[in-house]
């Protein structure tokens with residue numbers, strides 16, 4: 521399959537290109553598009569064949585359902601059994617934006633779209649290209665992140681191209697995404713609500729609105745959870761992993777620096793190429809094949825923005841091992857640490 525590349529202005533998307541992409545969605549095709557978090561790979565959420573093609577293109581396990589994207593909160597009604605009061609509150613405050621809500625789904629939704637679960641994940645993105653594409657397609661769009669399953673999520677059209685060229689119909693290229701980590705997933709089919717995946721909307725902000733909001737143990741897990749504790753299918757699959765082995769070093773900054781240096785040296789002595797994911801405050805302390813800074817430790821918005829891009833860049837440097845520094849778990853840091861722990865396959869070293 522030839523993958524069509526469509527460059528669009530993210531602030532003022534060209535209607536003809538959106539129309540072309542929408543016509544591909546309408547005939548059951550697959551289109552990657554930018555959202556404010558990461559690029560998504562879109563298909564008509566109500567067309568089960570299109571959704572199956574989506575799983576196939578990504579090589580995604582069939583038991584891990586995608587998020588369904590809508591262009592208006594009112595579109596949720598026909599997809600769900602009921603909209604709980606707390607969901608209304610969150611939609612009012614955080615939509616459009618990086619927040620996905622889990623509802624009990626209605627009969628309209630094909631079982632392929634929800635991997636035979638009785639619940640559905642829905643969000644309204646805050647990106648003109650995504651919103652226009654959904655509107656012109658005249659259907660809700662199922663869109664997992666537009667990477668090959670297990671790889672870091674794409675924050676540029678180039679990342680999508682690297683993973684999916686020849687496997688999908690088109691890519692809408694609207695430049696780099698703004699937030700850089702995926703949406704926060706909150707389950708409202710249970711009470712009290714439970715945060716299943718930390719992401720672009722901070723836990724602290726959600727808790728302020730909801731009062732009682734639980735964190736699923738997976739969010740801060742430092743090892744693989746037993747299967748019976750899993751609440752979101754995505755929890756049990758390998759994720760965000762570059763080709764190189766990843767080691768995450770957590771602790772206070774001086775100890776982290778010492779530990780990273782020591783690890784880098786021991787791998788170098790074994791003849792392995794080392795990449796280090798550092799921060800602005802620490803990067804000059806290291807010598808290695810590749811050293812990159814995620815940004816300042818005090819600017820977790822920037823750290824989140826650069827995380828997936830740098831995981832890919834360090835990997836492209838052909839290193840055998842990537843040693844990454846941990847950061848604070850406040851705000852977007854919770855999502856960053858969750859992704860780094862998963863990327864390391866829970867190879868975590870306490871400094």
Ligand code: TXA
Pocket residue numbers: 555557558559560561584585586587618620622634637639640641645663664665666701702703704705716717751752753754755
């Ligand atoms: O920011 C994002 O959320 C991006 C952009 C494209 O919108 N999308 C994204 O989709 O990250 P994906 O498919 O890569 O991640 C969806 C997550 C998975 O962890 C999946 O297991 C979970 O949502 N999920 C989907 N349906 C669910 C459900 N019914 N119950 C619990 N978790 C669900």
Ligand code: MG
Pocket residue numbers: 664665673
């Ligand atoms: Mg994903």
